[in-house]
Amino acid sequence: MKIFDKNEITPEWLYMNRRQFLKTAATFGAGSILAACAPGLTPTPEEEAMIVGETTAGEDVLTPYESITNYNNYYEFSFSKERVAPLSKDFKTDPWQVEIYGLVNNPQTLSMADILSQFPQEERIYRLRCVEGWSMVIPWVGFSLSKLLDVVEPAPEAKYVRFETLADAKQMPGLQANFPWPYQEGLRLDEAQNKLATIVTGLYNKPLPPQDGAPIRLVVPWKYGFKSAKSLIKIELVAEQPDTFWNTSAPNEYGFYANVNPDVPHPRWFQDTERRIGELQRRPTLKFNGYEEEVGHLYEGMDLKTNY
Numbered sequence: 685m686k687i688f689d690k691n692e693i694t695p696e697w698l699y700m701n702r703r704q705f706l707k708t709a710a711t712f713g714a715g716s717i718l719a720a721c722a723p724g725l726t727p728t729p730e731e732e733a734m735i736v737g738e739t740t741a742g743e744d745v746l747t748p749y750e751s752i753t754n755y756n757n758y759y760e761f762s763f764s765k766e767r768v769a770p771l772s773k774d775f776k777t778d779p780w781q782v783e784i785y786g787l788v789n790n791p792q793t794l795s796m797a798d799i800l801s802q803f804p805q806e807e808r809i810y811r812l813r814c815v816e817g818w819s820m821v822i823p824w825v826g827f828s829l830s831k832l833l834d835v836v837e838p839a840p841e842a843k844y845v846r847f848e849t850l851a852d853a854k855q856m857p858g859l860q861a862n863f864p865w866p867y868q869e870g871l872r873l874d875e876a877q878n879k880l881a882t883i884v885t886g887l888y889n890k891p892l893p894p895q896d897g898a899p900i901r902l903v904v905p906w907k908y909g910f911k912s913a914k915s916l917i918k919i920e921l922v923a924e925q926p927d928t929f930w931n932t933s934a935p936n937e938y939g940f941y942a943n944v945n946p947d948v949p950h951p952r953w954f955q956d957t958e959r960r961i962g963e964l965q966r967r968p969t970l971k972f973n974g975y976e977e978e979v980g981h982l983y984e985g986m987d988l989k990t991n992y
C-alpha cells in the first residue's frame with residue numbers, strides 16, 4: 685500500500701538537519717511543526733533511544749511505538765487498555781469505504797485507495813491527552829480533514845460534522861456492553877476546518893494498526909482523546925449539534941466541546957496535570973493541549989466552563 689509520496693516533503697525538512705529536527709519536534713511538539721513525512725524520517729531505533737534518553741519533564745519527546753500500540757482505549761474491543769491490541773489483531777480493514785455525505789454539494793464514497801491517492805499524506809507529531817489524565821506524543825501520518833471537506837463542498841446550512849465509526853459485533857467483542865453504539869463524535873464545522881483537525885491513516889510511518897483505529901481515524905489534538913474517533917466509516921455534514929457516544933452515555937461528565945482545559949475539572953478527577961506515558965512525574969496540562977495559538981480564536985467569547 686502506498687502511503688507516502690516522496691514529493692510531499694515540506695521544504696523546511698530539506699534544510700533541517702535530521703537530528704536537529706527530531707529534537708525540535710520532540711521539544712515543541714507540533715502545533716508549530718507540521719512535520720512532513722518521507723520514508724526514513726521516522727527515528728531509527730537508535731535515534732529513538734537517544735531521544736528518549738534526553739527526556740526531561742516539561743519537554744515533549746516521541747512516545748515509543750510499543751506504548752502507543754499496547755495501551756489503547758478502544759471500547760469496541762475491550763475496556764481494558766492492554767487487551768485491545770491482542771483482541772483486535774485480526775480486525776479486517778480491507779475493503780474499507782468512507783462515506784462523506786449530508787448537507788454537501790458533492791457527496792463522496794471513497795475507498796482507502798482513493799483516500800491515499802487523492803490526499804497527500806504527511807507526518808504530524810501531536811500530543812494526545814486522554815481525559816483520564818495520561819498523555820502521549822504521537823507521530824501520526826495523515827492530512828487535514830479540511831481537505832476532505834473541500835472536496836464534498838459543505839452547503840451553507842451545514843454547521844456541524846458528525847463522525848461515525850464501525851460497529852461490527854462479529855469482530856468487536858466490546859459491543860456486547862450496553863453502550864450507545866456505534867461510537868460517534870462531532871465537531872463544529874469551523875473546528876473541523878481548522879488545519880490541526882487531522883484524518884489519520886498511519887503511525888510512525890506505518891499504516892495505522894487496528895488498536896489505534898485502522899484503517900482511518902480522526903485526530904483532534906486540542907481536545908480530549910475521546911473526540912479522536914477510530915475506524916471511521918461515515919462523515920456527515922449536519923445542521924444541528926450531533927449526539928456523541930460519551931455525551932449520550934454520561935452528559936454531565938463529557939461535554940460536546942471537550943477542549944483540553946486544566947481549569948475545568950472532570951466531575952470525578954482534576955484535569956490540571958497529566959502523566960506522560962513513560963514518565964513517572966505528572967506535568968501541568970496545557971490549555972487546548974498547548975495548541976491555543978492555533979485554535980484559541982475558535983472559542984472567542986465562549987464560556988469554556990459551561991461549554992466543557
Ligand SMILES: Nc1nc2c(c(=O)[nH]1)N[C@H]1C(S)=C(S)[C@@H](COP(=O)(O)O)O[C@H]1N2
Binds near residue numbers: 755759812867
Ligand atoms: N471508535 C472508538 N474511537 C475511540 C475510542 C473508542 O473507544 N472507540 N476511544 C477514544 C479515546 S478515550 C482515546 S484516549 C483515543 C485513544 O487513541 P489511541 O489508542 O490511539 O492512543 O481514542 C479515542 N477514539
Ligand SMILES: [Mo]
Binds near residue numbers: 813816909
Ligand atoms: Mo480517552
